[in-house]
Amino acid sequence: MFESAEIGHSIDKETFGAEVPALREALLEAQYELKQQSRFPVIVLINGIEGAGKGETVKLLNEWMDPRLIEVRTFDQQTDEELARPPAWRYWRALPPKGRMGVFFGNWYSQMLEGRVHGRFKDAVLDQAIAGAERLEQMLCDEGALIIKFWFHLSKKQMKARLKALKQDPLHNWRISPLDWQQSETYDRFVRFGERVLRRTSRDYAPWHVVEGIDPHYRSLAVGRILLESLQAALANKPRKHEGNVAPLGRSIDDKSLLGALDMTLRLDKRDYEEQLVTEQARLAGLLRNKHMRKHALVAVFEGNDAAGKGGAIRRVAAALDPRQYRIVPIAAPTEEERAQPYLWRFWRHIPARGKFTIFDRSWYGRVLVERVEGFCTPADWMRAYGEINDFEEQLRNAGIVVVKFWLSIDQQTQLERFEEREQIPFKRYKITEEDWRNREKWDVYSEAVGDMVDRTSTEIAPWTLVEANDKRWARVKVLRTINQALEEAFAKDKK
Amino acid sequence: MFESAEIGHSIDKETFGAEVPALREALLEAQYELKQQSRFPVIVLINGIEGAGKGETVKLLNEWMDPRLIEVRTFDQQTDEELARPPAWRYWRALPPKGRMGVFFGNWYSQMLEGRVHGRFKDAVLDQAIAGAERLEQMLCDEGALIIKFWFHLSKKQMKARLKALKQDPLHNWRISPLDWQQSETYDRFVRFGERVLRRTSRDYAPWHVVEGIDPHYRSLAVGRILLESLQAALANKPRKHEGNVAPLGRSIDDKSLLGALDMTLRLDKRDYEEQLVTEQARLAGLLRNKHMRKHALVAVFEGNDAAGKGGAIRRVAAALDPRQYRIVPIAAPTEEERAQPYLWRFWRHIPARGKFTIFDRSWYGRVLVERVEGFCTPADWMRAYGEINDFEEQLRNAGIVVVKFWLSIDQQTQLERFEEREQIPFKRYKITEEDWRNREKWDVYSEAVGDMVDRTSTEIAPWTLVEANDKRWARVKVLRTINQALEEAFAKDKK
Incomplete structure (x- = not known):
């Protein structure tokens, strides 16, 4: 599943520099069209290996596009108001309205993966979480949302090299948390369970996009283009109507009904x-x-x-x-x-x-x-x-x-x-x-x-x-x- | 200030029974009219001595009126989301929209009084809080809100008797918290600072109503009537317009202006x-x-x-x-x-x-x-x-x-x-x-x-x-x- 994201994709500086202006313009155009139509929200899920450029890429997207129309949310520590309610409440309260884009870090996938990787539960519970995510996304899409899911990937070797480089860079070493190092040790488990999650949750209405994260030019262009194409396709779509292919509900074939069977004479003095x-x-x-x-x-x-x-x-x-x-x-x-x-x-x-x-x-x-x-x-x-x-x-x-x-x-x-x-x-x-x-x-x-x-x-x-x-x-x-x-x-x- | 609320007001059961039906109808009528007009919100503040029937009275109002149009809020322990923001944020997020009624327990007055009574700060800080409350209420009223402030009062003797009675009543003794007993000891301070607060915050646009709390019939009728009259008066009012009596801002009498004084040639290469x-x-x-x-x-x-x-x-x-x-x-x-x-x-x-x-x-x-x-x-x-x-x-x-x-x-x-x-x-x-x-x-x-x-x-x-x-x-x-x-x-x- 991650094979083609470990082959060392890269884009040279010149090509990158030549491609970016047109991409930016098209992204801005799509963003304003999204706002104008205000017909659906866009939900971008950011997942994958630590050090694969998740944060940097979203930062760049915010520079390329109009950041006023993008809401970036991280879901780390739950607040006590969130802890007192069902787990999904925090996502519902952060959903972007129609016409806007929400970028979710630390979303439902991060949470199920972290739990499984650190052994807090087994595959059966992971599969429950997967099924829950599927139903949530299916519903959001049926309600019109455009969901775009990115998995930023690195091979194990790439990740170790990247963490080491970050550590030596005084301007960026604040970005590595103890958790990142931990992830280096659990890489194999993370990838294994990651694959299970991606396999089951990549659906026609909300497919995963696996992006190799080692080369900044490559990953930025790749993400920018996928985003653009997804946006353009959704903006060009007519609002979905599928009255035609709905299976009819059976009708009562005698005269009996649930409500008719109630004893309406019941009373209390x-x-x-x-x-x-x-x-x-x-x-x-x-x-x-x-x-x-x-x-x-x-x-x-x-x-x-x-x-x-x-x-x-x-x-x-x-x-x-x-x-x-x-x-x-x-x-x-x-x-x-x-x-x-x-x-x-x-x-x-x-x-x-x-x-x-x-x-x-x-x-x-x-x-x-x-x-x-x-x-x-x-x-x-x-x-x-x-x-x-x-x-x-x-x-x-x-x-x-x-x-x-x-x-x-x-x-x-x-x-x-x-x-x-x-x-x-x-x-x-x-x-x-x-x-x-x-x-x-x-x-x-x-x-x-x-x-x-x-x-x-x-x-x-x-x-x-x-x-x-x-x-x-x-x-x-x-x-x-x-x-x-x-x-x-x-x-x-x-x-x- | 509390004199006439310590004289043992009471209403007998028959009078009460005879008056309530018409009052209820009129309250309901006013409530639906409020909703229909949706021109202003109503904010009811509930304060006063523990044991004076605050909770019981609000419960009764909810029975008399349509509880679907009343939002009762208590502000006790701040959540961590509230603690991370200015103190007033929790009140703003609980404000009722136009056409509805919010009943606030444990509001800004409770909090300033509690702080002062327990010596967490002195009069100067209390006065700051009082001034803040005044400005908030003035603003809410200028924005159209109807604010009705109730102080439920008991004399010291009445309070002690009431707490004792409650304690002996197995159906209701859960209502007394350790705080209530503490308040019995701090009664004098509570009343002294309460008077200071009431004196300074009783304004034409949002006056205090002091209600003697010892007799349930009396306090219920009193509160119900004040509420009704306030509602009816506000509903009958034309929306306030006071374009006339606004002092003009002075105009520049030469040609100089702040923006004109900017050096618009400033630039960076x-x-x-x-x-x-x-x-x-x-x-x-x-x-x-x-x-x-x-x-x-x-x-x-x-x-x-x-x-x-x-x-x-x-x-x-x-x-x-x-x-x-x-x-x-x-x-x-x-x-x-x-x-x-x-x-x-x-x-x-x-x-x-x-x-x-x-x-x-x-x-x-x-x-x-x-x-x-x-x-x-x-x-x-x-x-x-x-x-x-x-x-x-x-x-x-x-x-x-x-x-x-x-x-x-x-x-x-x-x-x-x-x-x-x-x-x-x-x-x-x-x-x-x-x-x-x-x-x-x-x-x-x-x-x-x-x-x-x-x-x-x-x-x-x-x-x-x-x-x-x-x-x-x-x-x-x-x-x-x-x-x-x-x-x-x-x-x-x-x-x-």
């Missing part, structure tokens, strides 16, 4: 309600103060029919708690900054730190509900969202976050009554809009979308709870009880 | 330039690696005439450095999320952590330049900006951030030549727009604005450097040298 509500609220308050909560966070997702009582249920959950413990994130139309990012970005930014509780009033499921039904995204987009959402929730779960998801379901008659009530009560009239009435006409397509959503995203790690919500009391108690059970199960597993 | 550039770049690279840099951060602001060579100068600065050390923030029109915040917010979000370097390509001075000249804000707005900007930069400086500010100045003839050149060179044509030609016609008003800006914001802590930029070489070397001198001066002070 006032006395039982008040008693159970207080009990469950006290239980929740206790659980959130439990010392196990230090290892966990809680995410509750509320979806449901319009007027199904999401707001009321959320208030009963919140009422149990100190307002300093939770945050409620109401999801409406994305802001301009959110629209310049992959659709999951605006949820990642609200992921709670350990010990905290975030309530999403509507959520990432908008993608497979309203965006699907209203055609705000293509069928290919919402079809892939099921898998992306499962990945997302798995990352939350792996970081100790307990994820509970509610679909509050009411029947059409109940919805009609509540709409009419809302229109009559002054302080409720804000809750009802023309759009609500329009959505009502699409009852059946929404129901179908809900059925598909539950089938495809109700998982062991983050199951859906369907809540019979014709009776608000029943719904509220069921919501609270479900949250409590989920927390207790998570705490019980800690003890094992 | 190519050889001197290349030599000096390399020297200054190496010096900068060395300074940023200096161990003193761990205590500092660097902010460089670039302003100047169109085509004065800001981009080129920034690139020469960046070229000296490892791209992982700096970030360049190009300032264009604010995004939607930025427009929902005070104008300084979008700069606070990019303030570097200690050890880092941020280059602003245009900056907060847009307020007193383009916004002033184009009438994007009222004269009152840009007039107060001078003081606000000085406050802002003082905060940066106090946190160890070295602030250097450049105005790159060219004459009209040079600008014309550069505009024409840009129109002819393909990869430079992105740099010139219709707007640049239009701005050129306003040369004199811009010059006047620049003169005022320098006179009013060139301070000992963050002086302006006017750069004669007809000759790009001269300008670039002067910029680099100025940055280096500023860093060296800061490092020299560390040693003393």
Whole structure:
């Protein structure tokens, strides 16, 4: 895999000097076109052998191009805010918006390789990390990102010579860290696992480019050209649309449906309600103060029919708690900054730190509900969202976050009554809009979308709870009880 | 100051029960109106004696109102990301956007009081903190924010009784921290310094409301009503405009001006330039690696005439450095999320952590330049900006951030030549727009604005450097040298 990057590529000074001006101009041109189109972000991943010129090359790119449109990020020591959240959070918060370029040093590949090379885990865990990186990149590319991955290579002999030379150069010897010397000793392992990683993660949508790093002229020109060609190709591309080749989801062939199977007559009388509500609220308050909560966070997702009582249920959950413990994130139309990012970005930014509780009033499921039904995204987009959402929730779960998801379901008659009530009560009239009435006409397509959503995203790690919500009391108690059970199960597993 | 909050106010259960429903409805109504108008944010500060019901009252407000529109924030332990920046950064990042309400526990008042009560500093430092809080609140209010400040009070006797009662209540005794008991011992000091703080920071635009905390019904109703009345008054207000009563800035009464006094013939020949550039770049690279840099951060602001060579100068600065050390923030029109915040917010979000370097390509001075000249804000707005900007930069400086500010100045003839050149060179044509030609016609008003800006914001802590930029070489070397001198001066002070 690295053969052709150990053969001593080089470019002489004259050739280099002659080629650079045109390359620079073309790179600048591409960069401004990228900004003008603001159609996709560019993510450049920098990996490879220490001493192979990673830093120098990026420095040079910043000189050649307009550095105001390039964001260089290194991910070294995690901050305590990052440590309290899933590992990918730090990358999500550093993603460049559409029209800009982000250069990531010390990215997900560096981290998995370092862990494996230093024996912190074995191949199975490395392969998990590889699969995670693949899914992340696939998703970013599907969302439009251009990902360019560079592996700067040196043969073992070249690396040793280079480190020695750097050490003797007083102007540059600050660049070598103790880690670099360590890497010299672990070169063989680094290359071996590097190959495994490259082999599995070089994909048509985000291929690796292995660049021999020994000659500065060669590597600079090579990187500059790859960057230019990738940029130009992406800028010339029409926005990808692939409505055509999406496999259809099967439809129910009898009249049975998940929502139809709910027992909508379930209810609680006032006395039982008040008693159970207080009990469950006290239980929740206790659980959130439990010392196990230090290892966990809680995410509750509320979806449901319009007027199904999401707001009321959320208030009963919140009422149990100190307002300093939770945050409620109401999801409406994305802001301009959110629209310049992959659709999951605006949820990642609200992921709670350990010990905290975030309530999403509507959520990432908008993608497979309203965006699907209203055609705000293509069928290919919402079809892939099921898998992306499962990945997302798995990352939350792996970081100790307990994820509970509610679909509050009411029947059409109940919805009609509540709409009419809302229109009559002054302080409720804000809750009802023309759009609500329009959505009502699409009852059946929404129901179908809900059925598909539950089938495809109700998982062991983050199951859906369907809540019979014709009776608000029943719904509220069921919501609270479900949250409590989920927390207790998570705490019980800690003890094992 | 606290007299009328120690007289045992109380409301009986029946009165309370009778009053609450209408209050709740009105609060909800106001809250939705706030959201609908999205014209200003509401900041509620919660302070006072431990045990006086601060937490309980906010919890109740969250039950009464729609908690989805309220963001409750506590500021306890600073995270390492916060510790690496000026103290106010944590408040700026938590500000609610227009249309929403933020409730701040453990805010700036808590922090100054705690420091003073526990003897970490004396009155002089407390008074500095008080003055800082005043300026912050004045600015927030001028930017439209509604600030409501509550002081929950208890007499000493009431407090002791309350803590004792809480301790005996198994459902609530988790609420008392060791700190609370400590506060019981320091009650007198707390009240004494609290009074000092309240006296000085109760202003027409953001008055304190002292609420006796012993009776839950009384304090809940009192707080609810104050909140409602404040909200209603602000919602009914027309947006404040006070163009009328702005004192005029004096005009130059001869023909001399600051920019006119620059020697625009200053230049460097190519050889001197290349030599000096390399020297200054190496010096900068060395300074940023200096161990003193761990205590500092660097902010460089670039302003100047169109085509004065800001981009080129920034690139020469960046070229000296490892791209992982700096970030360049190009300032264009604010995004939607930025427009929902005070104008300084979008700069606070990019303030570097200690050890880092941020280059602003245009900056907060847009307020007193383009916004002033184009009438994007009222004269009152840009007039107060001078003081606000000085406050802002003082905060940066106090946190160890070295602030250097450049105005790159060219004459009209040079600008014309550069505009024409840009129109002819393909990869430079992105740099010139219709707007640049239009701005050129306003040369004199811009010059006047620049003169005022320098006179009013060139301070000992963050002086302006006017750069004669007809000759790009001269300008670039002067910029680099100025940055280096500023860093060296800061490092020299560390040693003393």
